[in-house]
Amino acid sequence: MAPIAIDAQALLQSTYSILPEILVVATALFVLFVDLILPEENKRVLCGVSIIGVALSLFAVFSMGPARISGFSGAVVHDGLGAFFEIVILSACALTLLMATGYSEWEGTHKGEFYSLLLLSTSGMMFMAKGTDLMTVFLGLETLSIPIYVLVGFHRNRMSSIEGALKYFLLGAFASGFLLYGIALIYAVSGTTKIPQLAAMLLDASLAGNPMFLAGAGLLLVGLAFKVSLVPFHMWTPDAYEGAPTLVTAFMSAAVKAAAFAALIRFLLLALPGMQPAMGKILWILAVLTMTVGNLSALRQDNVKRMLAYSSIAHAGYILVGMVSGDVLGGQASLFYLLVYAFMNIGAFGVVMLIAQKEDEGYDIGNFAGIGFRYPVLGALLTLFLVSLGGIPPTAGFIGKFYLFSAAVKNGYIGLAVIGVLNSAVSIYYYLRLVVYMYMMPAGAEAPAPRPPRVAFSLALCASAAVVLVLGILPRSVLEFAERSVLSLLM
């Protein structure tokens, strides 16, 4: 056989198209090397190095702009949608790392392995958000998942951490199998794994009606639904979220969800027009189930971490509402909500982390009694994040939900919007219950003082609060960015 001719120009462009990912992976490797030579008491440096790497990557995303750069013979593309999700994922990662400065010290996660796994997982998410080939999506998903399984079980001497990791791993491996099987079936029918080509082929009704293709698309949906924890694929979520080190829980709830939704949005927005109405109905049912089951289960939780876990399930349902119609408006709303959700959820977890002191029993809702007046800043921040999660103005959570439900109404899914609003109302009960505990319950006799946050930690909390407030009042520019991102995909 003739030797492979390498087109240097194309290779260069391909490399450029994944520059942010390369930076993150390189940082992960660098952290591992630095870890070897650092003495035990200076491990804090690793966190700083990781933050710098993520910041560089974020800078690369911004400087690359929204221009469309495709690489590796169509396996990956840097477009508006990719850039948007990269910003969401990298911001979530940066916030997590900022909080890690404090958390790692308290809970013993100042380890090279911890940071490199976090970064490798981030790189997987970014590949997933940018992948235009189902192969890339699958590999990104695995690169995202495997470090997360380990991070969930990072507290090896806490039973709940190990338990959560094991459950997540077993079910996650199963879900990966579903995803891969779905891809295989789709490939068997269409002969391609490239999403744009698939979308083009779907315009022809014979493929869209092919049962094997439908089975493949269904399995693909199951695999991704597992990662974003849609009901009925949510069983792992409460245990994994509760067991994981809280920092990892915060990261998971924001970033993993964003990455999996990125792949889902890319696939659904392109393929959905060809697959209506069957797919729309399935998504409708999934959205309703997810919102309702998530919110109703959250009502009964006394553990704050578990409550936030169920609330994150419910939020996956809200985001899915935007995708039922599969048009620009819904997509834009989903994107905006994912961004907002990342900030408000990580912020909420951050405050909870400070107050709870201890993993496991520290998260009982009783521990939050009386916090509000004794520690007004913490109380105010947590209230802000909870109010935003509940969707009350003038926070970004309200704007996000408003756009999601109005997109549903505009596309004629009025029933869906009504169910969504009812669910939001239910959710306000359990968010405000925590606020009531903070402000109206007397503190216990030996109520522990929250941990004093480090500067970086406070910075992360302030940044999240600022985003939640600013986007709640002036959402225009980000909404436009989201719209451009969705349009860049459809063009």
Add this chain to the structure above:
Amino acid sequence: MNPLFDIAVSVARIAVFFAFVFGLVVVMTWVERKGAAYIQDRRGPNRASIMGVTLFGMFHPLADALKFLFKEDFIPDGAHRLFYQLAPMFALAPAILTMAVVPFGPPVTIAGKQVALHIADLNVGILYLFAVSGMAVYGIVLAGWSSNSKYPLLGGLRSSAQMISYEVSMGLSVVGILMVFQSVQLSAIVRGQGELLFGILPRWGVFVQPLGFILFVTALYAEANRTPFDLPEGESELVAGYHTEYASFKFSMFMMAEYIHLVVGAAVLATLFFGGWQFPYLGDSGFAFPGGISVAVPAWAVFLLRIGSFVGKTLFFCWLYVWVRWTIPRFRYDQVMRLGWKVMLPLALANIFVTGIVLLLIDRGGF
């Protein structure tokens, strides 16, 4: 062409190679004991005699075989009966399968048709070899576990860990050869080794891949459970390791498997790194030494020289096993693991890397 001819050729090839390998196995059991005696300065086997003829103890393998056949075939009380019986088959079958891809001579023309001296010239060649030899571990593991006894269990555990560890280095150590000869097919690799390097040296694997050769030999010894890597049956610690509880013909099946591995391993070593059936400086029509001297040799003699060359190399490496066994002491278990993962694996990777760079430079005309 008529299919009968093809079938006849296939059967003949299998029969010849079987005979060669099994014959060598029998001889090797004798060589092993005689070689041990020679190195340790004693007499070795010399008692078995037929009508008073002892022939340096050559009849001992025969006596052994008869003894194995007529001994009672018992199954220990607590053994997992089914797996216990399966284990020797799992050990022997892959050993026999491995020899299918080794070419033992150049293609010959019989009745106007080219016949390759190969049982099967698969286009995945060497990968088949790894795939099948990877199965050998099951025999050992099953034997160790199903005997339901602690020494075999320890032997089985040790060997499965050891074989998996060294399989990695073994695979990687050959990659250099594949890169140089640009094929995974053993026949193509042998053909590639017929040329000359710098006009004087035969382009044998050992000259182009010296590090690869050392790594491969080491891994081969570990895979065959030979000293210094015979931990799975280290008699001073584990009685006899995984086959402690086996007797009679089942035991001899394990022995046969071990010696077949040895012989096939030697043949593969000769094929990959010492030119297989290539005789140095011997072309199709005769010798062509560097310096322009050439000697014509008739075709049949070329053929015989080549086959002889392959057999000779194989015999030498078989002897090398014995030589090493009686000169080098056994490693400790943690040393085996450390060598496998921390020395061999990085070296094998570095070897691939350097080979790649050199090939690239040659390709660019740098050399």
Add this chain to the structure above:
Amino acid sequence: MEPILFMLFGAIAVGGAIMVVTRKHPMASALYLILTLFSVAALFVLRQAHFLAAIQVIVYAGAIVVLFIFVIMLINVPENRLPVERATVMRLLGVIAAGLLILETALLARRFAMPAAPAADSGSVQAVGRALFTDYLLAFEITSVLLLAAVIGAITLAKKKI
């Protein structure tokens, strides 16, 4: 000839897989799994994917199942203490669902003819290597990141002190 071989190895693969999930002793399951993996490798060979077949045997049968067996040996549950599997409602539903799936697949399969044999060298080492380093270069590279992450993760979880 090819359809006959295909059915033969397909039947062995499916039969082996059923045995894997129905055997009482995990060691028997593991051995049947090897059988299934080998038959699938044979199916690959029938579709000219020689490289894939060899890799299938090397990686799955030669390494992964060995690790399974390693674990079974280490845990070494005595035969009389193996868990007894009862026919629960869930299991029954599972069997019914599996039966429906098989039926459905069979009905679907009738629509598809056996595709024509691919070119002889489409699955050779050269062809696969070429694809890996051109069209699937990114997948190849991400896999290396994935494996690195898995290695770090395994060490993190298993090492005595990190």
